[in-house]
Amino acid sequence: MSSLRAKIQDVFNEPACEQNRGKDAKARKEGCSKPLTPGAAAGGCAFDGAKIVLQPITDVAHLIHAPLACEGNSWDNRGAASSGPTLWRTSFTTDLTELDVVMGQGERKLFKAIREIKEAYGPPAIFVYPTCVTALIGDDIEAVCKRAAEKFGLPVVPVNAPGFVGSKNLGNKLAGEALLDHVIGTVEPDDAGPYDINILGEFNLSGEFWLVKPLLDRLGIRVRACIPGDARYLDIASAHRARAAMMVCSTALINLARKMEQRWDIPFFEGSFYGVTDTSEALRQISQLLVKKGADPEMLGRTEALIAEEEAIAWKKLAAYRPRLEGKRVLLNTGGVKSWSVVHALMEIGIEIVGTSLKKSTVEDRERVKQMLKDDNHIFEQMAARELYAMLSEHKADIMLSGGRTQFIALKAKTPWLDINQERQHPYAGYDGMVELVRQIDLAIHNPIWSQVREPAPWDCQPAMKDELPRTKSETATVQAFKKFAGTMADDLGEC
Template structure:
């Protein structure tokens, strides 16, 4: 028995039960062959938690695991940069043979505390550390007491399933070890949480000024540009909005059950989507005690912003109306961007629903009125055939499929996490229309489609 086992009481049999679940422990039983393709549970957990910017994220694994997942989102921070520093315990073949990595993990936590003084340390368990029986929970408890710093275990081995499973694991870790650990002394009737917002390319910074004008305070945006203390006090908010339901819907449901924080699923993409989200936030706050005048103030802001943004969009709308779009993304973007593009008169000829929830898919069906335009997965060769056959004016997707579009001589715009421009809120809608217009009407496409001069 190791010294850490002796202090915590955790035994190897208990650790084995966590790795190989029984009927009572069903969390790991949902994994199926191939479910981790495109991102495993560890990737999903890291995606959700890494944008908490004043936390040190320690990967208990060989360096390859960290190299695969580090900085894989375009999230932005308004201050701390610690979240962009890569930490790993560097498990080696010798460590795997001996099977005792607990002391190595404890030493890594000590070094991080001494050298970086983070607000907290998140420790990610991976396939290797879990399979050799690492006692992450016990080490984290011991380290938290020994070094007087919050140390959060995130048991997210890739074999537990897909990236979506990892999203839920991250939410469970926050619920069990972080949310509710910080008491706020400055609560107000206008405090809200935004869940599943990653602040990609600083998108949330286009939305926050609208909330500020209404007097709404975002107590915790989880995870985009979040601080550990903000997440810890999230239980004192009056209402919540879920932006990406795939990532955080379970967290929202459990926070509602535990702390009576009502929530809704919404989007800040598109004009009407942004307006509807502001209305629903206002209504939830009124239901929780804010005055009825708050609704009138919200409608005044919406009217002013919509009038201004439609005026700014007119020049692009004339050039984009009737243009045909193929959307190859997933999650909340599979319906929120569809709705935004339909608003400005564009035609959606197809959209991916990979990683979208059942509710997401229902929203798309209501908008497109044609289920044949929805596809779950599509190999590059099939996607190429679709683009060549249907000849859309542009494809919106992530970087993985950009070369398929370019090979098909179709304009392409990045709308996934690697994008360089923010598209949320009223201002973001204008930027999205501008970028689509620039891509479609670039003179290179006419030249590219001409017959070879020889």
């Protein structure tokens, strides 16, 4: 536990974080995450955050050393996609019981589970995750992993991020520390070249990185490792031989990028593949870093030619949507890198941003948003469900872009909604991804269902009644009595 405390303290004192540098010594020790309240939902624990970062490594077996309830359904992990192996989607757990805890059988059961996975699946590596229970009873995960690695001849990586140590974001960073301590730098590639890069903090949600990789391939740039999206263990183990790196989500893995620069002289920058302009800028910065590290300077010219070609195609496709979307108002309830990258992307085609959230955003993210919107009234840290509903029901936005947890607020307000977070079904990165995002917004806003659901219900209005056949006196009296009754009801309910 002492080593874990030291690791957490090291993560809290992050020199690459400008917000952290501006704190005094006492505030720096408290870290960037909000303290957890016992018994309250905290949006995920450290274990959850570590597993989110590492599980998309697709050919690795992920073993949870814990009671069964600590492992959820891993078959659909945040929408990350794989181009090959599916082992990462299989749940492995030691399934500790009360008897195992009381009798001290945890470490023995863990060793047995590692052996069974090795024999049944033969993965290139096994990642072991302790949770609150196994950390509290004192199971020595690192000793068991070291012994198993020697016995079975494969890497067994301890990921020390039990849930009680902090928030999900802290778990993200502890996962990066596990890669630094046990994986990166353990394999020397025989094909290292001057055009190798790493992409950090890219999860390949809905396969969207596959829209960007062909652009890099056309420039002759090889992605040595994409961490963690669609990654392979050996690629990450040899990631220390890349020449440059791009950081996509700094709130998750800024510590990994900084320490790789310190240890292996791999310069990095933070960029975005959302939107036409940001995608072009990311390609430029990658090329410039590679040229500084020894790549042929003619690469800069090829990059500009590619950008000009792709931008022309993208803007031509987007021009068809501009008349239908220009002036439309969007409420963006997300966070992190999307708080500014998606804002920029939408503003490029004339969409008005009436609000964007800044939760999980860094200081740099916040500054970018302020420069783009130039109005602090459109920026909020976090908006309560009641406030979101009021804003949408008053028709202050034409559509809301958010995660799945707030979709029902939009539906209750009879407002179009589009998933922009990890559960999304469509890729939005790169030039083609930007076109797809705009297409989905257009489909959502102009879907005819919204005009129908906003109409009064049939029982809220009383249509006029017409006599079609001659009636007897008694029938006429009955009809007149019913008309009188219906008219009274219509007055009470309101006319349509």
